[in-house]
Amino acid sequence: EAQVTQNPRYLITVTGKKLTVTCSQNMNHEYMSWYRQDPGLGLRQIYYSMNVEVTDKGDVPEGYKVSRKEKRNFPLILESPSPNQTSLYFCASQPYRGLGTEAFFGQGTRLTVV
């Protein structure tokens, strides 16, 4: 089954404790991205990757890191999480960029930083 898989689905952590949210897609998509969703703000893009080893900042990259060592994986790293990073996070992938393709979303990771 074609899918985007995020783990974990729920995470509660303490301020400053490094964490990684994993994202994997099995559709051989070139483009992957991370979003955070906050009430009243919709989805905002954190980072995106056009292909392996190519990443770029979205609208709200501060406090986040990503890597794209393999085509299928695009982990989101919070080196020192803070309470303002409490949010619902989504990973998404698309076949490619430029000609208009639909995005496939993971089921989300609800992160709480206390």
Place this chain on the structure above:
Amino acid sequence: SQQGEEDPQALSIQEGENATMNCSYKTSINNLQWYRQNSGRGLVHLILIRSNEREKHSGRLRVTLDTSKKSSSLLITASRAADTASYFCATDTGNQFYFGTGTSLTVIP
């Protein structure tokens, strides 16, 4: 920001009625897409309309795009309780995807 704005923020209708939601955006786009999100779940793609198209249909969905006004509308006809969800427009500028703030639709049985 390129982020789109949906209008209304919330909409409540009776089953069988039509639901219309609107999206406005700020800069030139390659295409515009609509997504649906059931409470707290991942978004699901509904329909894509390219910048050179004015109207598109898919089942009970009808999307229009007016690039001169930088706006789009999504019409859901003969709504069902199962259509209850949040709906987001997403504008594709070529490099990035920008989502709007969403319209929360409630369809009352």
